Amino acid sequence: MESIEACATHYGDDADAMREFLLAGHERAMELDNRGPIAFDDQGNLEPHILAAYRKYGFYVFTGVLNADELKDIDDDLTSMKMSFPAGPGEKLTADGAPALGADCTAPNLVWSKPLGDPLGGSALANGRHQVKLHEPKAAANAPEWAPFILLGSLQFSEACLRVYGHPQLLEVAEAINGKDFSPFNETLFIKEPGIGAAVSWHQDGTTHWDSEAFDEDIHGFNFMAQLYGSTAVNGVWVLPGSHKVGKVDIKKLVEESGSERIKGTVPLVCDAGDVIMCNRQLVHGSFANTGFEPRITVNMGFHRRSSVLDVMGAGTHNEAQVFDDTLISKRSEVIGYGIDARRQRFPDETPYKYQPFLEKGLSYTWNSDAKASLRDYNAMDLSI
Numbered sequence: 001m002e003s004i005e006a007c008a009t010h011y012g013d014d015a016d017a018m019r020e021f022l023l024a025g026h027e028r029a030m031e032l033d034n035r036g037p038i039a040f041d042d043q044g045n046l047e048p049h050i051l052a053a054y055r056k057y058g059f060y061v062f063t064g065v066l067n068a069d070e071l072k073d074i075d076d077d078l079t080s081m082k083m084s085f086p087a088g089p090g091e092k093l094t095a096d097g098a099p100a101l102g103a104d105c106t107a108p109n110l111v112w113s114k115p116l117g118d119p120l121g122g123s124a125l126a127n128g129r130h131q132v133k134l135h136e137p138k139a140a141a142n143a144p145e146w147a148p149f150i151l152l153g154s155l156q157f158s159e160a161c162l163r164v165y166g167h168p169q170l171l172e173v174a175e176a177i178n179g180k181d182f183s184p185f186n187e188t189l190f191i192k193e194p195g196i197g198a199a200v201s202w203h204q205d206g207t208t209h210w211d212s213e214a215f216d217e218d219i220h221g222f223n224f225m226a227q228l229y230g231s232t233a234v235n236g237v238w239v240l241p242g243s244h245k246v247g248k249v250d251i252k253k254l255v256e257e258s259g260s261e262r263i264k265g266t267v268p269l270v271c272d273a274g275d276v277i278m279c280n281r282q283l284v285h286g287s288f289a290n291t292g293f294e295p296r297i298t299v300n301m302g303f304h305r306r307s308s309v310l311d312v313m314g315a316g317t318h319n320e321a322q323v324f325d326d327t328l329i330s331k332r333s334e335v336i337g338y339g340i341d342a343r344r345q346r347f348p349d350e351t352p353y354k355y356q357p358f359l360e361k362g363l364s365y366t367w368n369s370d371a372k373a374s375l376r377d378y379n380a381m382d383l384s385i
């Protein structure tokens with residue numbers, strides 16, 4: 001409640017409307033029948049009620065996926081990554097003058113924003129998919145000049161995140177949605193620190209397949225959004241349930257019809273630390289600047305159907321546009337093998353996931369220092385569609 005109040009006060013004349021929007025959205029989200037543990041039936045298939053709810057709403061909240069040890073590992077990695085963040089945008093050194101995280105990379109990594117800004121909204125960035133600019137609340141006078149916002153290619157910087165990527169049940173779910181030969185998309189961290197974390201304006205993620213003859217609700221894939229601290233109406237992503245089925249949405253029109261950026265019918269992704277949301281990339285979604293008191297760190301990891309990426313010209317949203325041939329997809333998929341093995345080493349009692357394309361080709365992967373070095377700039381091969 002305190003964060004909702006703090007958030008509302010940043011909206012001037014709209015404070016009451018914002019407070020009501022946050023409260024009502026939270027209530028509606030909690031009434032939906034799309035949350036619970038990952039579960040499989042006797043045949044090992046994802047429980048039909050999970051699939052049905054995901055299909056209906058376009059998102060599902062898997063509860064209790066990451067345990068306390070795993071969350072602590074991610075938190076520790078986050079602390080050390082933050083200590084090696086560059087002093088600011090474009091800098092190669094930390095504030096202490098040490099070489100910064102990603103300074104030796106050529107692919108993009110840390111993206112910054114003005115505190116509480118909406119750097120993508122209304123811009124041509126990311127193929128212009130963020131059609132409107134959200135309200136940019138005023139940050140406190142002592143806020144830093146720049147706020148860390150998105151970390152691209154995150155698995156090269158965090159073994160704990162790599163181990164989440166190799167989570168056997170999550171990979172089983174990826175298989176259930178996208179088939180045994182599913183392919184990666186990309187992996188990022190969304191960093192929404194209280195008082196400075198930026199907004200991500202309303203958008204749908206897909207670019208390439210809106211006009212495809214084979215268009216359907218799964219053609220642009222989905223993201224897992226694992227939550228380190230949980231997610232709330234104030235700091236979390238909001239979605240328009242069911243909008244993943246309807247094709248490209250005119251978001252400007254939705255905002256006009258809603259009378260404000262508070263799009264009618266949207267709900268926040270509300271969950272606890274250790275929960276993982278599965279979110280269809282075609283859903284209309286976005287997040288407001290984090291004017292509350294709780295941080296949100298999302299370990300984001302996307303997956304596609306192979307047919308959505310094979311021999312497709314990429315969108316160029318997260319890296320240079322290129323055609324994704326079989327060789328590139330295989331190379332980009334190595335990180336699945338490293339994730340599985342890194343996880344096996346840390347959690348030896350789990351049964352590791354078996355990825356069909358590796359079984360077919362007789363491939364196996366070992367996570368070690370050479371493998372770690374091989375991940376540098378791996379996100380230049382992100383399968384961005």
Ligand SMILES: O=C(O)CCC(=O)C(=O)O
Binds near residue numbers: 237300
């Ligand atoms: O985490 C957020 O605030 C935005 C996430 C998002 O837009 C995405 O994953 O596509």
